[in-house]
Amino acid sequence: LDIKVQVHGQAGQPHVVELTGEIDVYTSPKVKDVITELIDSGHYNLVINLEKVRYIDSTGLGVLIGGLKRVREHGGSVNLVCTNPQIRKIFDITGLVKIFGIFDDEAAASKAMM
Amino acid sequence: VTRTHASQAEYLGTVELRIPAKAEWVAVARLAVSAAANRLAFSFEDIEDIKLALTEACANCCRHDGASSEDAVDITFEVRADALCIKVRDHVRHAQAQESKVPLASQLRDGRTESVGLAVIQALMDTVEHRVDAHVGTELVMIKHVQV
Numbered sequence: 001l002d003i004k005v006q007v008h009g010q011a012g013q014p015h016v017v018e019l020t021g022e023i024d025v026y027t028s029p030k031v032k033d034v035i036t037e038l039i040d041s042g043h044y045n046l047v048i049n050l051e052k053v054r055y056i057d058s059t060g061l062g063v064l065i066g067g068l069k070r071v072r073e074h075g076g077s078v079n080l081v082c083t084n085p086q087i088r089k090i091f092d093i094t095g096l097v098k099i100f101g102i103f104d105d106e107a108a109a110s111k112a113m114m
Numbered sequence: 115v116t117r118t119h120a121s122q123a124e125y126l127g128t129v130e131l132r133i134p135a136k137a138e139w140v141a142v143a144r145l146a147v148s149a150a151a152n153r154l155a156f157s158f159e160d161i162e163d164i165k166l167a168l169t170e171a172c173a174n175c176c177r178h179d180g181a182s183s184e185d186a187v188d189i190t191f192e193v194r195a196d197a198l199c200i201k202v203r204d205h206v207r208h209a210q211a212q213e214s215k216v217p218l219a220s221q222l223r224d225g226r227t228e229s230v231g232l233a234v235i236q237a238l239m240d241t242v243e244h245r246v247d248a249h250v251g252t253e254l255v256m257i258k259h260v261q262v
Contacts, residue, residue: 024144025173026137055162057169058222058230065222086162093237094218094230 003027005034014045014079014113016106020052023060031060035067044076047109051081061094068100077101079109123196126153133172135185135204140172143189150191151198155260163238164258168200170231171254175204177228197240197259205251 002021009015068078079101082088091097103109131146133139147168151161175187185206192199218230236242241257
């Protein structure tokens with residue numbers, strides 16, 4: 001039980017953070033480290049792909065919103081890719097659907113930032 | 115075992131589990147509750163809700179100020195034909211998380227995940243009771259009924 005984090009990006013495009021696995025109180029520090037590293041490197045527009053995430057808890061949500069807070073300080077944004085209704089449910093419960101842009105695929109999430 | 119669920123439905127058994135109050139053990143509780151819930155006629159969505167609710171409850175136990183590497187979380191699943199009753203108890207002395215009227219998204223932004231976790235549990239489970247004794251610890255009892 002772990003989380004796999006992959007980052008890919010092209011010049012002039014938002015960087016994409018692709019997460020695979022479960023994001024909970026144990027694995028979320030790893031996600032936080034990657035997002036923090038990207039922001040510290042000057043990447044302020046991020047797409048976080050949750051399509052291969054089986055599970056996310058409030059600790060994971062805290063990491064995502066913490067990242068959003070930091071990029072907004074630099075005029076950036078975070079868009080999410082998520083079609084899994086079980087994952088979207090927790091965004092509904094916590095009201096984060098109104099905070100994040102949530103898209104069905106990476107192309108749409110990236111395009112919305114351009 | 116003290117039975118907590120008042121239902122008259124057939125009692126199928128009780129599972130007791132003790133995990134260290136550490137983040138890396140929460141997944142063990144999640145796997146165990148998934149196995150217990152699969153013995154009942156829950157939908158896939160209901161089982162996912164139960165797993166998330168238990169994860170939030172255990173995560174809160176691990177996040178308490180004052181929790182040490184010696185502390186444990188006691189988890190009990192009481193299984194009946196019509197419901198799963200889950201009790202999560204820690205033994206960490208701490209103050210109760212303050213209820214807040216601030217939107218959950220704002221609480222998350224401020225790093226207040228404990229109260230958000232409780233709100234998520236209340237949204238996912240049918241019945242939730244949360245008791246904090248500053249001298250003994252926290253007990254959370256939550257019930258999910260099988261939809262007929």
